[in-house]
Amino acid sequence: MASRVPTFTKTIVPMLDRVLVQRIKPQQKTASGIYIPEKAQETLNEGHVIAVGKGLITSEGKVIAPELKEGDKVLLPPYGGSTVKIDNEELLLFRESEILAKVL
């Protein structure tokens, strides 16, 4: 459950206000080192921001810079987002306004 942001072999530049997020994997062992079966593992709604787009373009053509940046830890909404597979890792693309909160 490392907080480190991994590096991928491809550079993904999200379009507009999209953010590329990697879901934090649930604990696979208990504190005492016993493996938790996959079904009993909790789904976590936390993720790390891998990349952010340039920002939303308003109807007047102005760019609104994103609030999030690479490395931010975020709370993800229970639904939504597009799944993409990069280096055999499932990542998620969200519009920034869908991200619920930043975790400090």
Next chain:
Amino acid sequence: MASRVPTFTKTIVPMLDRVLVQRIKPQQKTASGIYIPEKAQETLNEGHVIAVGKGLITSEGKVIAPELKEGDKVLLPPYGGSTVKIDNEELLLFRESEILAKVL
């Protein structure tokens, strides 16, 4: 049914105009000290604001500051909101415009 705002081990910064709310728990004992079974407890639509975002960004890129602040007691809508689990406590994230009213 304390009015005190609890502290969490993580700092959650809601995105945009979102507010993080903790629902007030229904009374678990009667006035005379008898425990009320969970099914007979009333669901309360009141909550305490734990954290607020920076505010909504208008289509012109202007930030509208939130009206609510940490510690406010609010009336919650019967539906909507995203549930997040922090320190084993279920919290709710609402857009500020979904909050029905402030309770003074």
Next chain:
Amino acid sequence: MASRVPTFTKTIVPMLDRVLVQRIKPQQKTASGIYIPEKAQETLNEGHVIAVGKGLITSEGKVIAPELKEGDKVLLPPYGGSTVKIDNEELLLFRESEILAKVL
């Protein structure tokens, strides 16, 4: 069927352009003093405004002051509104634009 606006033990400040309304109760006795069974009582779509919010915030961040004020008698839409319970009394929260008319 008093026209008096009751007072509650809690002060509710509706958010934005919301109005807190108390539905006027249907007549429970006939003119000659006979009680009307609850099922035969007519549902009234009239109510009294208990409290109003500061007003809607436009997409430019300007506040539009509400047209209604505390004590106004209003015609309610047949659907919509959020029910809240205050002092064991069922009250309704509507967006001001949902209120059909003012009754003078």
Next chain:
Amino acid sequence: MASRVPTFTKTIVPMLDRVLVQRIKPQQKTASGIYIPEKAQETLNEGHVIAVGKGLITSEGKVIAPELKEGDKVLLPPYGGSTVKIDNEELLLFRESEILAKVL
């Protein structure tokens, strides 16, 4: 089938761009004085404007004055509108933009 606008014991002030309309009742007798059974009476989509609101408020907070006025004869849409009962008379509240046409 009088064209006269009736008076009610209550003054209704429609909110925003709403108009209070009384549907014109279908003919209940033939020209020769024979009563037409209620089922055979035609539903008319014409009505008289009883009252109009101050007008719609634009997203910039400007009021757009209504085009209709008390006494206007109008063509009503087949659906929509909210029914309200005033002095045992069923009246209808429409947004002005829902009214199809004015009849001169």
Next chain:
Amino acid sequence: MASRVPTFTKTIVPMLDRVLVQRIKPQQKTASGIYIPEKAQETLNEGHVIAVGKGLITSEGKVIAPELKEGDKVLLPPYGGSTVKIDNEELLLFRESEILAKVL
């Protein structure tokens, strides 16, 4: 199948950008004078404009004058429009933007 615009005993003034249209009736006789049974008659999507409203009001309160005028021959959309009965004649009210094209 006259191209003449008929006159009605009532003057209908469509609201906003609405246009009052009379659908062109399908041919009821063949070229050689034989009557075509009603079921075999083709539905035509052409009509004549009987009356037009003042035009749409923009969200800034500006009136956009209609492009169509009384007497114009138009192509009607297959769906939509509100049917009104005037002088026992079925007429249609459309928003001007629903009209597909003008036929010269």
Next chain:
Amino acid sequence: MASRVPTFTKTIVPMLDRVLVQRIKPQQKTASGIYIPEKAQETLNEGHVIAVGKGLITSEGKVIAPELKEGDKVLLPPYGGSTVKIDNEELLLFRESEILAKVL
């Protein structure tokens, strides 16, 4: 499968940003001159622009001139458009923004 734009006995002026399009008919003979049965003919999503409207009117009342012009070859969306029959020929009316692409 001529690329020529046919002429019709009626002049159709599409309203607003609508474009009148004639779908290009699929090949009816093979290269060697054998007729292809209608069911085996491919539906083509290409068409020729027969006429264009004056352009869309913005909410401020400004006209946005169309990008397409009479004679343009276009890619049509698989759904949408209104079918009209002119001179026994089925034509299609689309909003210009529904047209996928221009073919040079």
Next chain:
Amino acid sequence: MASRVPTFTKTIVPMLDRVLVQRIKPQQKTASGIYIPEKAQETLNEGHVIAVGKGLITSEGKVIAPELKEGDKVLLPPYGGSTVKIDNEELLLFRESEILAKVL
């Protein structure tokens, strides 16, 4: 699985902010040269931009230039897009805002 952008016999100019994309074909042979049956081939959500439109026209009539250009490698959304067949090759047309990300 060449990264080269193919050339087509027809020039397609996407309308507005549309982009013409060719989906990258999944690997048809394993590293050791064995053919993978079509059903076992993975669907890839990557594509190459073949052509881009002039850009979206705002409601004020201003053109917003596209961010993507011919040759860009992009991540495609799992749904949406219009399929067109050019030179017996299935291509896709997307609105630029539907494209998830650029791959560098």
